[in-house]
Amino acid sequence: EPEVTQTPSHQVTQMGQEVILRCVPISNHLYFYWYRQILGQKVEFLVSFYNNEISEKSEIFDDQFSVERPDGSNFTLKIRSTKLEDSAMYFCASSGLTGQPQHFGDGTRLSIL
Amino acid sequence: QKEVEQNSGPLSVPEGAIASLNCTYSDRVSQSFFWYRQYSGKSPELIMSIYSNGDKEDGRFTAQLNKASQYVSLLIRDSQPSDSATYLCAVSMDTGRRALTFGSGTRLQVQP
Numbered sequence: 158e159p160e161v162t163q164t165p166s167h168q169v170t171q172m173g174q175e176v177i178l179r180c181v182p183i184s185n186h187l188y189f190y191w192y193r194q195i196l197g198q199k200v201e202f203l204v205s206f207y208n209n210e211i212s213e214k215s216e217i218f219d220d221q222f223s224v225e226r227p228d229g230s231n232f233t234l235k236i237r238s239t240k241l242e243d244s245a246m247y248f249c250a251s252s253g254l255t256g257q258p259q260h261f262g263d264g265t266r267l268s269i270l
Numbered sequence: 271q272k273e274v275e276q277n278s279g280p281l282s283v284p285e286g287a288i289a290s291l292n293c294t295y296s297d298r299v300s301q302s303f304f305w306y307r308q309y310s311g312k313s314p315e316l317i318m319s320i321y322s323n324g325d326k327e328d329g330r331f332t333a334q335l336n337k338a339s340q341y342v343s344l345l346i347r348d349s350q351p352s353d354s355a356t357y358l359c360a361v362s363m364d365t366g367r368r369a370l371t372f373g374s375g376t377r378l379q380v381q382p
Contacts, residue, residue, distance in 0.1 A: 190369070200314060200358065202369040213369055248313055258304055259370060261313045 159183045161262035163249050169268045173238050178265045180232045180249030189232045190250040190259060191224065193217070200248070206232065236267075244269045272297040274361050276373035284381050289346040291376050293359030296340070302362040303335055303342045307355045308375065314358055318344065349380045 162181040170176045182189050191203040204214040206224055221237045232251075236243055246266050250259040273296040283289045291305075302321055306314035318333040320326045320342065326333045332345040342361075346353055356375040362368045 192370075199374050200360075200370075200372040202371070205369060215369065246313075258302075258316050258319045260316060261306075264313045 159185075161249055161251055161260055163247075163262035163265050165265060166263065167266045167268070169270065170239055172241055172269050176236050176239055176267065178234045178236075178247050178249075178267070180234075180262055181230050182232055182249065182251030183253070183260060184230070186251035186253045186257075186260075188212075188252045188259075189224075189226070190252075191234045192248045192250060192261075193245040194248065194264075195242075195245045203234070239267075239269045241269050243267060272300075272361070272371045274359055274371050274373035276357075276359050276376045278374055279377040280379045281376055282379045282381060283349050285349060285351060287349050287380075289349045289353065289378055289380070291344040291346070291357050291359075291378065293342045293344075293373055294340055295342070295359075295361045295371075297361070297363070297371075298337075298340065299363055300340075300361045303333070304360040304362070304370065305331075305333060305342075305344045306358040306360060306372075307353075308358055309355045314360075314372075317357070346378075349378075351380045351382050354378055354380045 164179045189206045194200045204218045205212045223235045246264045248264045249262045252259045275294045305317040320333040320335045330347045334343045358375045359373040360370040
């Protein structure tokens with residue numbers, strides 16, 4: 158069964174450094190998403206992406222965050238200057254045509270020191 | 271502010287019993303409802319989706335939706351120890367293209 162692939166599985170970064178999280182969505186999906194889950198808390202929506210542009214974003218997704226689809230397969234989340242509170246699991250998800258649910262990748266655990 | 275509320279549990283049921291998980295949501299324009307299962311340290315895994323009032327069955331799982339009461343539930347029949355996980359209710363304003371708003375999840379423990 159096709160799946161969403163995320164790399165790396167764990168990223169450790171010094172506070173203030175830039176980090177890029179990578180995702181390969183399911184190949185025929187058109188809508189891509191990033192969510193995060195701080196330890197012990199709810200899964201929170203960050204941003205959705207369709208047709209090479211952001212279609213929706215939450216209050217969490219401020220100027221330090223950006224997303225990009227650099228080629229036909231990858232979807233990336235960049236955090237420009239990481240803060241301690243950015244430590245969380247980051248999940249990428251994708252969905253196909255209207256009516257199809259979102260499927261999640263295994264996540265990247267981001268630890269900011 | 272869209273809210274999705276779930277009892278955090280733990281809900282403990284014996285093996286073979288029916289587990290009933292409940293969720294309420296605040297935004298009346300919500301159109302799509304999903305149940306995800308999340309094992310500790312893992313990602314959400316889609317269990318069921320439901321879009322219209324009534325029941326939807328898939329194997330041992332039945333999702334129930336009542337839009338008038340803003341209530342969605344998940345029944346797990348013949349519960350197995352492997353069903354022990356946190357079950358997340360998620361709600362969207364659209365049929366999959368829009369952001370999901372998650373509840374905090376209900377932890378289910380199935381006792382052998």
